[in-house]
Amino acid sequence: MFVLENVTHYYSQGSQHLPAVNNISLKINKGEWIAVIGANGSGKSTLARHLNGLLLPNTGCVTVNGLSTADESTLALIRRQVGCVLQNPDNQIVGNSVEEDIAFGPENAGIIPAEIRRRITASLELVGLSGSEKRDPYRLSGGQKQRVAIAGALAMEPQAIVLDEATSMLDPEGCKEVLAILQKLHQSGLTIIMITHNMAEVTLADRAVVLKKGELVADDTPKSIFAQGQLQEAWGLEIPIINQIGNLLAVGGLSKDLSSIMSLEEMVELLCRLN
Numbered sequence: 001m002f003v004l005e006n007v008t009h010y011y012s013q014g015s016q017h018l019p020a021v022n023n024i025s026l027k028i029n030k031g032e033w034i035a036v037i038g039a040n041g042s043g044k045s046t047l048a049r050h051l052n053g054l055l056l057p058n059t060g061c062v063t064v065n066g067l068s069t070a071d072e073s074t075l076a077l078i079r080r081q082v083g084c085v086l087q088n089p090d091n092q093i094v095g096n097s098v099e100e101d102i103a104f105g106p107e108n109a110g111i112i113p114a115e116i117r118r119r120i121t122a123s124l125e126l127v128g129l130s131g132s133e134k135r136d137p138y139r140l141s142g143g144q145k146q147r148v149a150i151a152g153a154l155a156m157e158p159q160a161i162v163l164d165e166a167t168s169m170l171d172p173e174g175c176k177e178v179l180a181i182l183q184k185l186h187q188s189g190l191t192i193i194m195i196t197h198n199m200a201e202v203t204l205a206d207r208a209v210v211l212k213k214g215e216l217v218a219d220d221t222p223k224s225i226f227a228q229g230q231l232q233e234a235w236g237l238e239i240p241i242i243n244q245i246g247n248l249l250a251v252g253g254l255s256k257d258l259s260s261i262m263s264l265e266e267m268v269e270l271l272c273r274l275n
């Protein structure tokens with residue numbers, strides 16, 4: 001669905017600085033769940049903004065379903081296909097009621113009122129907030145606000161959603177709510193691109209893409225990424241504690257399989273089998 005070819009982005013033309021995104025080539029298939037990880041300033045958000053044409057590459061190109069983001073005549077169509085959810089739920093509220101908020105995108109796209117109504121009902125159902133049409137979005141919990149933001153994106157009937165640290169300001173409960181909805185949407189075929197610093201969330205993805213100083217340094221399954229314990233320092237990433245323990249035990253000679261366990265349950269099972 002997304003094809004990035006040698007994408008490079010400098011924030012200021014002629015800049016002596018390193019590019020924020022440096023010669024990245026990447027394909028994302030329809031229906032995939034991709035986690036984008038990397039240290040602060042590694043270029044994750046810059047990369048994400050290229051996926052719906054909010055930023056254009058200085059060199060290279062980005063196509064979405066074969067349409068180039070550099071082509072102004074198709075940009076509106078691309079933006080309809082690629083929804084976006086950001087970090088701070090409060091910054092994304094645009095309406096005085098939940099329904100007004102969700103209607104914002106479809107109204108701007110010129111969709112007729114009856115269809116907008118149908119989409120509000122349908123997207124609220126998808127995020128588990130049916131019946132919340134008249135509620136004040138500012139009075140919702142963080143998790144609920146992010147679910148309304150997701151509903152707003154869904155009301156455009158996109159093929160993909162890009163989430164830029166969308167759970168980082170939520171409490172554990174809100175985080176769980178949002179992740180459960182993303183899993184459901186993924187099962188129904190939505191493409192998900194999720195930027196996160198939370199390595200536990202990465203395990204939900206089909207693939208993890210690692211950025212370092214604007215360069216793509218790894219593209220693999222979360223299992224393989226976490227098994228490369230020695231790269232934690234090189235990538236500036238915090239590997240989940242369970243994988244750190246697994247890696248240490250594997251290096252200690254207990255069982256190589258321990259380097260690719262993904263949960264406490266798996267570790268317990270494997271250790272019991274070893275005895």
Ligand SMILES: Nc1ncnc2c1ncn2[C@@H]1O[C@H](COP(=O)(O)OP(=O)(O)OP(=O)(O)O)[C@@H](O)[C@H]1O
Pocket residue numbers: 011012020038039040041042043044045046047
């Ligand atoms: N609007 C901007 N103008 C100039 N430089 C920018 C701008 N936005 C980001 N940068 C720089 O580009 C580089 C990549 O930033 P980006 O925000 O894409 O990283 P990130 O991986 O999303 O970081 P974080 O984890 O902190 O969100 C950084 O060096 C940053 O300082």
Ligand SMILES: [Mg+2]
Pocket residue numbers: 044045046164
């Ligand atoms: Mg960022």
